Amino acid sequence: MIKLRGHHIFCLLGYRGIGYSKEYAENMTAVHTVLRQRPDTLIQIMKGPDHLCAKFPDDQPYHCEDKGIYVRDSEILKRLGLKFGDVLPWREIERRIRIEVVPSDIAVICETCSWRPYGYCEQGVERIIDATGLQEVEHN
Numbered sequence: 001m002i003k004l005r006g007h008h009i010f011c012l013l014g015y016r017g018i019g020y021s022k023e024y025a026e027n028m029t030a031v032h033t034v035l036r037q038r039p040d041t042l043i044q045i046m047k048g049p050d051h052l053c054a055k056f057p058d059d060q061p062y063h064c065e066d067k068g069i070y071v072r073d074s075e076i077l078k079r080l081g082l083k084f085g086d087v088l089p090w091r092e093i094e095r096r097i098r099i100e101v102v103p104s105d106i107a108v109i110c111e112t113c114s115w116r117p118y119g120y121c122e123q124g125v126e127r128i129i130d131a132t133g134l135q136e137v138e139h140n
């Protein structure tokens with residue numbers, strides 16, 4: 001079972017192998033690969049720091065407990081009809097994204113994220129809507 005907070009559901013859609021550090025990216029690639037190859041993997045919805053936050057580097061400003069990040073988590077969970085503690089397969093999360101999310105939601109919900117300008121996250125939502133699934137990681 002993989003523990004994820006709300007906004008990391010979206011981050012995984014746009015993930016291309018780039019992260020805050022080598023260790024962070026390796027961990028995220030491992031999670032991403034499991035979900036891409038085994039979409040029946042169970043996800044537990046977390047309140048606050050999760051399986052990805054666990055590898056956030058010590059030498060960078062820690063933002064995982066920032067109020068704005070919790071707000072982003074809540075907005076995404078509300079959109080997907082999820083709450084803290086829920087357990088469900090990644091495949092079901094993709095199904096809910098397909099129904100409830102459009103690519104332009106990223107610009108609104110993730111307005112202040114430094115990764116947003118890459119455009120990968122909007123593309124990731126498009127792939128789910130097209131039922132193409134997670135994109136194979138290019139870097140790393």
Ligand code: SF4
Pocket residue numbers: 007008010011012014106110113114115116121
């Ligand atoms: S814009 Fe930032 S917070 Fe939003 S899904 Fe992408 S990486 Fe995650």
